[in-house]
Amino acid sequence: MKLQTQILLEKQSERLIDYKSNVLLLGSCFSENIGDKLSYFKFQSLQNPFGILFHPKAIETLIFNAVSGKKYSKADVFQYNEQWHCFDAHSKLSNSSKEALLSVLNLNVQSTYQQLNKASHIIITLGTAWVYRFVQSDHIVANCHKIPQKQFKKELLSVEEIVSSLSKTVELIRSIKSKVPIIFTVSPVRHLKDGFVENTQSKAHLITGIHQYLKSESFIENNQSSYFPSYEIMMDELRDYRFYASDMIHPNQTAIDYIWEKFNTVWVSESAVKTMNEVEIIQKGFQHKPFNPKSQAHQKFVQNLENKATQLQSQFPHIVF
Incomplete structure (x- = not known):
């Protein structure tokens, strides 16, 4: 008995993500979900240096400012409700100190530029x-x-x-890294504050816009951009409220884990999967709360974990537990 429709996914034939890769993730909260997974498994990555960016114009602005070397000044920030803010960034960067906010903005726009230079993959998630x-x-x-x-x-x-907007964003990225794979996806998070019909219309515009761009001449010439169907997986394979958080809007952890596994089947190399399993064993081991921390058995357990971590770090120096 078949109880679920499955979206056909094909493994990428080349440029797969492994532990030598360096990933830049930008966009809506789903980029944060994937970014958190990459961070947990100790991949090299940078996610949303300006916080969550929900729409394509915001992402375009960040990339433009990074490539052009923008220096944020007092003219770019404003005070409201005893906090200093910037219209280019998420409120998580806001600060009670104007100087502190400007420092973070300029540091993060530089980090974005640096990551663009060394990125092996860029994931862009559009939310609305x-x-x-x-x-x-x-x-x-x-x-x-x-x-x-x-x-x-x-x-x-x-x-x-x-x-x-997507064309301008990719053109700017290509001016720094001409052949970096760019993975577009649409966030499964529903923006119901806009309205049910309005949210559907919004997602339809995003999906159509991405696919029209992918069929454009720039895509045919570069052949380095692709689409991952995270939205479609949530809407079709996981079409049940048990896969949503209590707000009935955001995917819950089960859904995030499921879509992450699907992403792995397409974009993560087999050699990396083996290392991921080793990382997860160590991560879970360090999170384990012993009944008796001073027992000989636990001390031996900790020593074995540390030996595994040291061995892994000798292979991949960027991994830190």
Whole structure:
């Protein structure tokens, strides 16, 4: 008896992710989910240096600023509710100190540029096609920072605008790393604050925009970009509320683990899977809470773990437990 429809996935034939790879992840919270998995398994990666970026224009702005070497100044930040904010960044970067915020912004835009230079793979997750334009500056923001909505104009990016934004983003990336694989995906997280119909319309624009871009001449010439169906896996293979968190909007840990396993089957090399298993044994071992920490058996257990960790670190110096 077949109880689930399966999305056909094919293993990438080349440029697979392994422990020599260096991954840059940008975009909606699903990039954070995948980024956390890569971090847990000790891959080299950098995720969302400007925090979660929900729409393609915000990602384009970050890449443009990184490539052009932007220096953030006091003109780029503002104070609201006793915090200093930047419209280009998520509120998790906001700070009570203007100087501290500017320091983090400039450090992170440099980190983005550095990661672009050494990236072996770039994962871009789009969350929504709805954007907010700050009326005073006529600028599309990455985050509204809870400023009253009357100060913004809400807009739905057209498919053409999304294709244009993706084209500019990839062109900027290619100016730094001409052949780096770029993996596009659409976040399964539903933005229901926009409305049920509006969320569906938004996701449709994103999916259509990505696929139109992938069929464009730039894709045919470079042949380095692809699409991973995380949204489709959630909507089709996991079409049950038991795979959602308590808010009924975000995928729960079971769904995240499931989609991560699917991602592995497509993008992670067999040699890396073997190392991942070794990393997980050590990670779980260090997280284990012993009944008697001073017992001889536990001391031997800890020593064995440390020996395994040392052996793994001798192979991959970047791995730190």
